[in-house]
Amino acid sequence: xxxxxxxxxxxxxxxxxxIIKEKFGxxxxxxxxxxxxxxxxxxxLGLAAKKVMDxxxxxxxxxxxxxxxxxxxxxxxxxGYLFDGFPRTIVQAEALKEGGIPLDYVLVIEVPDEEIIDxxxxxxxxxxxxxxxHVRYNPPKVPGKDDVTGEPLVxxxxxxxxxxxxxxxxxxxxxxxxxxxxxxxxxSGDPAAPKVRKVSGLGPVEEITRRILEAxxx
Ligand code: AP5
Ligand code: ZN
Numbered sequence: 001x002x003x004x005x006x007x008x009x010x011x012x013x014x015x016x017x018x019i020i021k022e023k024f025g026x027x028x029x030x031x032x033x034x035x036x037x038x039x040x041x042x043x044x045l046g047l048a049a050k051k052v053m054d055x056x057x058x059x060x061x062x063x064x065x066x067x068x069x070x071x072x073x074x075x076x077x078x079x080g081y082l083f084d085g086f087p088r089t090i091v092q093a094e095a096l097k098e099g100g101i102p103l104d105y106v107l108v109i110e111v112p113d114e115e116i117i118d119x120x121x122x123x124x125x126x127x128x129x130x131x132x133x134h135v136r137y138n139p140p141k142v143p144g145k146d147d148v149t150g151e152p153l154v155x156x157x158x159x160x161x162x163x164x165x166x167x168x169x170x171x172x173x174x175x176x177x178x179x180x181x182x183x184x185x186x187x188s189g190d191p192a193a194p195k196v197r198k199v200s201g202l203g204p205v206e207e208i209t210r211r212i213l214e215a216x217x218x
Contacts (some may be wrong), residue, residue, distance in 0.1 A: 001026055001080040001216070002102050004087070004194070006178060007109035009167040010116040010123070011201045012208060014132045016109065017084040019209050026080040029071055031064055031088075033130045036156075040127065053158050056166030058174065061091040072101065088175045093182075103194035105216055106182045109208070111201040113168055120164045124153035138205055 001024040005013045014030060021028045035053060038046030045067075049059050068086055071077070087093040096103070111119075122135040126146035133140045133153060141147050158167065185193040197215035201208055 001082075001104060002194075003081075003105040003107055003216070004083045004103060005085075005107050005109065006175070007201060008111060008113070008116060008171045008175075009164065010119040011109040011111045012119075012205070013084045013109060014130060015138065015205055016209060016212060017082055018131060019205075020212060021082050023213070024080060024082075026082055027074075027076045028082050028084055028130075029068065029077075029086065030084040030130060031059075031067060031086040032084070034067055034071070035059060036127065050157075054163065056158060056163040056170060058088060058170060061089055061095070064088075064092060065095045068096075069099070087178060090174075090177060090181060093178055097185075102192070106179075106194045106196045107212060107215060108179055108196065108198040109201040109212075110198055115202065116168060117161060117164055120159045121161065123156065123159055125156060126151060126153055 005017055005020075007013050014032075017028045017030065035046070035049045039050045039053070040046070045063065049063070052059050064086065068083075072081070087096055119134060119137070122137065124133045124135065124140070124144070125131065126133075126149065128151065129146070129148070131146060131148065132138070140153060142150070144153055145151065146153055158164075179196070179198075182194060182196045186196050197218075199208065199211040199215055
């Protein structure tokens, strides 16, 4: 299975990705998690990316494409992969296409803007694994602790309301057009084009997983 999870910030891409990757035994390629790891490690890339991320902007296409290209070389990508938060611009999507990277599905998780702010303000993450919780909608078993390791959960630096609003604006301007891009490709009749599937991201996490698995079966 080779797929892209597309959707606004807070749509539940990361939450669903951790479940779907287990079902299919494929790696999750989250450019956001990769960038946050670089920030934490204090690499030159991390230092440059942190400022952009904290402002809710997008890291340059060249950097992102380089990161993904390198990641795809690793042997665990042979059986498939799940892109989470990539591609995010037409330039990134074109790079995937020109690189001949096979894709089966583009799965769009739809959530209205009003819901997003509420979700982000309650989000907690386990930085080492990327596991994501919500204080009310998806609480950890022990408050403030990761279910698997028991390590502390933290808030993301870019989950402040004004930054979330900026990220939403960037999504509408630069990433949402990818839906029409992939639909047009699918309609062109090119056998290499991935199928586009849309599911509502509103409702309990398990219900959305069920919708996604159903969409990926058809
Ligand atoms: P990235 O990490 O990709 O962030 P994002 O796309 O903004 O998405 P999020 O991770 O915020 O949301 P999500 O959809 O994963 O939702 P989650 O499952 O966590 O990118 C961060 C930054 O890195 C970007 O702003 C940019 O600067 C840079 N970047 C990354 N990739 C890039 C690229 N390709 N090009 C350029 N720059 C790039 O869920 C959110 C919350 O909701 C959680 O608390 C969760 O528990 C809760 N929740 C989940 N499902 C439900 C549900 N069904 N009901 C209620 N609550 C739910
Ligand atoms: Zn995410």
